[in-house]
Amino acid sequence: MSEEKPFFNVSACVLIDSEGRFLMAQRPEDKSWSGWWEFPGGKIEEGESPKEAVIRELREELGVELDPESTYPWVTMSYEYPKTDVLLHFYRCFKWSGELRSLEKQAFEWFTQMPTDRDLLPASVEPIEWLSYGDVYLISNFFDSNEGAGVGHGAGQAPRETAFWAKLTAALEAGVRLVQFREPAAAKVLKTEELKRYLDEMREHCHRYGAKVLVNSCHPRAWAEEADGLHLRATDAIEMELEDMPESGLLAVSCHNLADLLYAHELGANFVVLGHVLETASHPDSEPIGWSQFEQWAAESAIPVFAIGGQNADTFREALRHGAHGIAVLRGEITE
Numbered sequence: 001m002s003e004e005k006p007f008f009n010v011s012a013c014v015l016i017d018s019e020g021r022f023l024m025a026q027r028p029e030d031k032s033w034s035g036w037w038e039f040p041g042g043k044i045e046e047g048e049s050p051k052e053a054v055i056r057e058l059r060e061e062l063g064v065e066l067d068p069e070s071t072y073p074w075v076t077m078s079y080e081y082p083k084t085d086v087l088l089h090f091y092r093c094f095k096w097s098g099e100l101r102s103l104e105k106q107a108f109e110w111f112t113q114m115p116t117d118r119d120l121l122p123a124s125v126e127p128i129e130w131l132s133y134g135d136v137y138l139i140s141n142f143f144d145s146n147e148g149a150g151v152g153h154g155a156g157q158a159p160r161e162t163a164f165w166a167k168l169t170a171a172l173e174a175g176v177r178l179v180q181f182r183e184p185a186a187a188k189v190l191k192t193e194e195l196k197r198y199l200d201e202m203r204e205h206c207h208r209y210g211a212k213v214l215v216n217s218c219h220p221r222a223w224a225e226e227a228d229g230l231h232l233r234a235t236d237a238i239e240m241e242l243e244d245m246p247e248s249g250l251l252a253v254s255c256h257n258l259a260d261l262l263y264a265h266e267l268g269a270n271f272v273v274l275g276h277v278l279e280t281a282s283h284p285d286s287e288p289i290g291w292s293q294f295e296q297w298a299a300e301s302a303i304p305v306f307a308i309g310g311q312n313a314d315t316f317r318e319a320l321r322h323g324a325h326g327i328a329v330l331r332g333e334i335t336e
């Protein structure tokens with residue numbers, strides 16, 4: 001019989017400064033995994049909520065007081081180490097008071113990307129990747145069937161195209177790092193090669209800004225393999241067998257309920273979108289799930305969740321408060 005491993009319930013915080021850098025600290029000498037880098041935090045004490053724990057830990061370790069209003073629940077994931085099992089409640093905090101101090105004689109440092117020259121606690125690696133996703137997932141909707149012009153007018157719709165590229169460029173300049181190519185309406189009207197040219201152009205444009213393009217599963221699978229990843233519609237995810245999953249690239253899944261979320265995780269998705277949260281022009285006849293339901297389901301996800309449906313710059317903070325990694329937007333309205 002295998003020996004029972006100790007279990008720790010832990011809260012950790014990603015401090016993010018005004019330049020978008022994140023803080024990591026080195027575990028001090030007197031602790032397990034000493035010398036390894038992690039997000040500041042520690043074990044949740046009895047009677048404490050995960051958020052209370054993370055506020056206390058950062059006060060004890062770094063001498064800063066997190067602003068509770070700007071400390072957002074992010075992802076809760078479990079991790080099995082050889083000698084322990086941990087449940088990690090990650091938070092992101094954008095505002096705190098006090099100067100950072102090393103109260104446990106630990107080193108700490110700001111980073112902009114994966115610090116490949118450090119020993120990182122294994123459970124800290126994925127969260128660093130999630131940070132590279134940015135907090136807005138842009139969905140192309142080049143040919144929007146819900147808008148006046150529609151694809152029925154063919155590819156010669158110069159004004160709309162110009163507007164689209166302008167929106168995309170503004171979003172990329174504002175820091176968007178994930179874009180989904182999703183053009184079901186155009187796929188019905190344009191020749192396949194013609195639509196593919198839009199994808200190639202968009203990918204090239206996005207790559208110039210270091211952004212990645214995922215291709216929706218309504219398009220040929222080979223396109224996703226050529227691009228940076230695959231975005232599965234919920235119905236396609238349900239039909240997908242594990243052995244058919246792409247071997248490389250990012251995988252995202254559209255989810256409408258808890259079962260979708262859990263299955264996405266099983267498929268090995270890197271992130272999901274969940275909704276629609278608020279009323280939206282693209283689903284006029286179905287009831288939105290609302291923030292409270294969103295929060296309940298998002299809390300069960302071990303990977304980042306983007307809120308979708310009626311999202312824009314005004315709903316962004318609301319989304320973070322309810323545990324979203326960020327927001328997914330269809331019409332490119334986010335430029336800041």
Ligand SMILES: Nc1nc2c([nH]c(=O)n2[C@@H]2O[C@H](COP(=O)(O)OP(=O)(O)OP(=O)(O)O)[C@@H](O)[C@H]2O)c(=O)[nH]1
Pocket residue numbers: 008010011012031032033038039040041042043044079084086088121122123124
């Ligand atoms: N703080 C923190 N802990 C992490 C991360 N990733 C991760 O696996 N852990 C694990 O979570 C546990 C945190 O425990 P800790 O030893 O830091 O807890 P603590 O500050 O309460 O100290 P203590 O040992 O004095 O009780 C460790 O087993 C650590 O390996 C992370 O990013 N941040």
